Amino acid sequence: MKRFRPFLHSLRFKLFASILLLMVPLIVIMQVKDVYSSYVIRNQVAQSNKNLLSLYMNQTDASLVEVDAYLYNLSERNTDLLLLDAPTPEDSTQYLLARLRLFNDLKNEIEYYKMMDVLFIYSEPNEDFLMAGSSDYGSSFQERAAVQDEIRRLLRSSSGEGSFEKWQVWKADNGSYYIYHLVRSNSVLVGAWVRADKLMRPFDLMDFGKEGGALLATSELEPMQFADKVSSEGIDLHYDAESFQITGHKQSYLIMGEASERGDFSLLALVPESAILQKLPALQRISSLLTIGAVVFLLLFLLMMRKVFLLPLQRIISAMRKLRDEHWQSYLNPHATSTEFSVLxxxxxxxxxEIRDLKINVYEEKLNHQQAELKHLQLQINPHFFLNSLNIIYNLATVRDYAVIQEMTKCLVGYFRFMFRSNTYMVTLKEELDHTRNYLRIQELRFPEHLTYRIEADDAVLSCGIPPLIIQTIVENSIKYGVTMDSVLQIDIAITREEEGAATAEAERMVITIKDTGPGFAPEVLTALQGDEEAISGSGESVGIWNIKRRLRLLYKLGADIAFRNEPDGGAVVEVRIPRLDN
Structure with missing residues (x-):
């Protein structure tokens, strides 16, 4: 969350958020209005088609009831059926007359029940089939013969069944569907037959859309029309008796249905949603255009704000961030922008x-100040050691050891020769170690049999640069506080390379370790040294250590460090780490 906090508080985010808070609710309201309008239109269309289906299905059931009444009346009251109920010779005059009267009756009634294609009677004992068809049940002799053969196949498959309460669906071998009803009177079957497509003729004039339509379905919801469309588009014919369902894979359809009370079939209507939406009022289309216009306006406004306001502001912010990282060449290139940003x-x-020029001036002034301070710190050591050296010669003269005085004088000449040329900021490690050996020899002559030393250094670092008098000053401090007449003081100087964690050769540091076997640092002095305190006493006893720390900070800043500690068995340890720079 902290990572995103600057962005959340940025002017860009607040501007975009303000615009979105204004535009998004408006767009959402318009979209909700569109969805609600579509829902209302769907309900209205579904209810209208539902009422139409109910009306036509009621009319169809009423017609079927009339046909049922005729079939029941014929089977119960017509005495000519009694002659067909028993086996009768084909040349029987009474049988032929009864058959003729029944045919004339069927012929007359089929003209009255125009919904039906065929009225028929079938005598099971005589295997005699009597049929009268309407004028349009077959346009040719072959078609009428095919219908007769299909009815005969139906009658053969239906013989022996006990109950025929409802109108049933028959699927012919050629895939056509028919609606029929059989009434049994002993061994005689009286029936009516009609094509399923004929029942759907009134819907030819109805507008269900280019891809829609009405159809009949079996009790298992197998379509009698539009079977290919239902299969290819994945239309589920299950419907809600009180409302509508939306189905279809390629496109959505509203499906409504009404079940027949007199037959095992249902009447369904398929209305594509595209046809419904085309009937939405002009206000709905205007609302959609306004929504699109609002989105386009929002995008154009954001693009304009980005070009006119945000990009110039982003350039200024980017330049300020570079300036914060001390990139003083982060100028703003000229761009075509508004007057205010041009002035800015x-x-x-x-x-x-101006800042760069001022920075250069301040830096040069600071550099001059540091150089002057560094020279002052280097010169600060000279009188400090000069006084100690005079004290050594005085003590040697007191004991009249002239040979030692001569060697001491020779060592002092070499020592002061180094001191007089050490006003430079850097010397080689070899020169610093030679000077330190010279100084240790002076002290060894001063304290015979009470001081020993050992110096070890890698040859690879002897040519590296080091601030002058760093090692000698630490050694001088060890001798000052460690030499006693009761024991021998051992001083070890080791210079090694520190390569662990160094990414490049330039990042390597050399480690200067100076150990002695003296009493070590006093606790309060060690605390002051480790805490980076400038603990200089009134007599100036700690001026050498403070001088080293100050010079390392001036020359290397954070690239060098110095550490102080006491060994567990006694003795002080000083470790100086400085960058390994070839002189």
């Missing part, structure tokens, strides 16, 4: 120029 860009560039 010009002022920013002038400010960078």
């Amino acid at each position: 860009n010009q002022t920013f560039n002038e400010m960078i120029t």
Whole structure:
């Protein structure tokens, strides 16, 4: 969350958020209105088609009831059926007359029940089939013969069944569907037959859309029409008796249905949603256009704000971040922008120029100050050691050891020769170690049999640069506080390379370790040294250590460090780490 906090508080985020808070609710309201309008239209269309289906299905059931009444009346009251109920010779005059009367009756009634294609009677004992068809049940002799053969196949498959309460669906071998009803009177079957497509003729004039339509379905919801469309588009014919369902894979359809009370079939209507939406009022289309216009306006407004306001502001912020990281060449290039930003860009560039010039001047002044301070710190050691050296010669003269005085004088000449040329900021490690050996020899002559030393250094670091008098000053401090007449003081100087964690050769440091076997640092002095305190006493006893720390900070800043500690068995340890720079 902290990572995103600057962005959340940025002017860009607040601007975009303000615009979105204004535009998004408006767009959402318009979309909700569109969805609600579509829902209302769907309900209205579904209810209208539902009422139409109910009306036509009621009319169809009423017609079927009339046909049922005729079939029941014929089977119960017509005495000619009694002659067909028993086996009768084909040349029987009474049988032929009864058959003729029944045919005339069927012929007359089929003209009255125009919904039906065929009325028929079948005598099971005589295997005699009597049929009268309407004028349009077959346009040719072959078609009428095919219908007769299909009815005969139906009658053969239906013989022996006990109950025929409802109108049933028959599927022919050619895939056509028919609606039929059989009434049994002993061994005689009286029936009516009609094509399923004929029942759907009134819907030819109805507008269900280019891809829609009405169809009949079996009790298992197998379509009698539009079977290919239902299969290819994945239309589920299950419907809600009180409302509508939406189905279809390629496109959505509203499906409504009404079940027949007189037959095992249902009447369904398929209305594509595209046809419904085409009937939405003009206000709905205007609302959609307004929504699109609002989105386009929002995008154009954001693009304009980005070009006119945000991009110039982003350039200024980017330049300020570079300036914060001390990139003093982060000028703002001229761009075509508004007058206010042009003035701001010009002022920013002038400010960078002034800051850079001021920074250079301040840096040069600070550098001159540091150089003067460094020279002062180096010269600060000379009188400090000069006084100690005079004290050594005085003590040697007191004991009249002239040979030692001569060697001491020779060592002092070499020592002061180094001191007089050490006003430079850097010397080689070899020169510093030679000077330190010279100094240790002076002290060894001063304290015979009470001081020993050992110096070890890698040859690879002897040519590296080091601030002068760093090692000698630490050694001088060890001798000052460690030499006693009761024991021998051992001083070990080791210089090694520190390569662990160094990414490049330039990042390597050398480690200067100076150990002695003296009493070590006093606790309060060690605390002051480790805490980076400038603990200089009134007599100036700690001036050498403070001088080293100060010079390392001036020359290397954070690239060098110095550590102080006491060994568990006694003795002080000083470790100096400085960058390994070839002189």
